[in-house]
Amino acid sequence: MKKRLSFSSLKAFSECEAEAVAVMNEEWDRQATFSPSTIEAMNAGSYVHKFFESEEALNEFKNEHASDMFTKKGSLKSQFQMAEKMVKTLDNDPLFKAIYQGSKELEIFGKIQELEFQGFLDCLNLERNIFIDIKTIRGSIGDKEWSEIEHRKVHWIEARKYLWQMAIYQELLRQSDDEKIGKNISPVIYAVTKETFPDSAGITLPQSWLDDAMVEVCEVTDKYIEVLNGRTPNRCEQCNYCKATKRNLKTISYSDLI
Numbered sequence: 001m002k003k004r005l006s007f008s009s010l011k012a013f014s015e016c017e018a019e020a021v022a023v024m025n026e027e028w029d030r031q032a033t034f035s036p037s038t039i040e041a042m043n044a045g046s047y048v049h050k051f052f053e054s055e056e057a058l059n060e061f062k063n064e065h066a067s068d069m070f071t072k073k074g075s076l077k078s079q080f081q082m083a084e085k086m087v088k089t090l091d092n093d094p095l096f097k098a099i100y101q102g103s104k105e106l107e108i109f110g111k112i113q114e115l116e117f118q119g120f121l122d123c124l125n126l127e128r129n130i131f132i133d134i135k136t137i138r139g140s141i142g143d144k145e146w147s148e149i150e151h152r153k154v155h156w157i158e159a160r161k162y163l164w165q166m167a168i169y170q171e172l173l174r175q176s177d178d179e180k181i182g183k184n185i186s187p188v189i190y191a192v193t194k195e196t197f198p199d200s201a202g203i204t205l206p207q208s209w210l211d212d213a214m215v216e217v218c219e220v221t222d223k224y225i226e227v228l229n230g231r232t233p234n235r236c237e238q239c240n241y242c243k244a245t246k247r248n249l250k251t252i253s254y255s256d257l258i
């Protein structure tokens, strides 16, 4: 298991402890279970980030992904056509252009509940005391998604645990011993949509919600520490890993399924 956690590994652990631990122990390749369209969407999201990081980063990405970006006939794949539209939208967004300034792709480190954490900031703007995270999303900015934990639809920022991510990054920045970095830096989620006419918005988050998210993060890190100390990780019995490693030993009642 990893001694240093990231937001994505903690989120994975909260969804299925058994799968997350198997991934960390290199016993399960989660990436291999992703569909080609999911991978293409992830790469297209990276393209948007790289565009606004630097010309050098974008060129490096293009060289690395030339075979992923184009069809056999040489035209740009649909997800990358979408990525170019999203880039144009952000590039013409006066608020985005004004605030997406400062250090890009910055790695940060710190501790939460004695566990080492690391994070990547898309952009740290010290003049405005904010950090910005670009999110490329499928639906509209106000969309809600089904939450398996809540058993109801919640806004995508909540469903994807982005409040956790922003709370973790805020805490890691607070711990920085760089004197230029203040102690009260606020996150901005910059959303850009994959709609026919992409929409964009800079979204701030109430501090009390970030504080509540941090309490939840600490609850999950406590569980992670339990597993580090030898507790058997819980299985969700829903994910691909659990299905692939399931060993039926007794029947189940139909009444439990409905």
Ligand SMILES: [Zn+2]
Binding pocket: 016, 017, 018, 019, 235, 236, 237, 238, 239, 240, 241, 242, 243
């Ligand atoms: Zn599972």
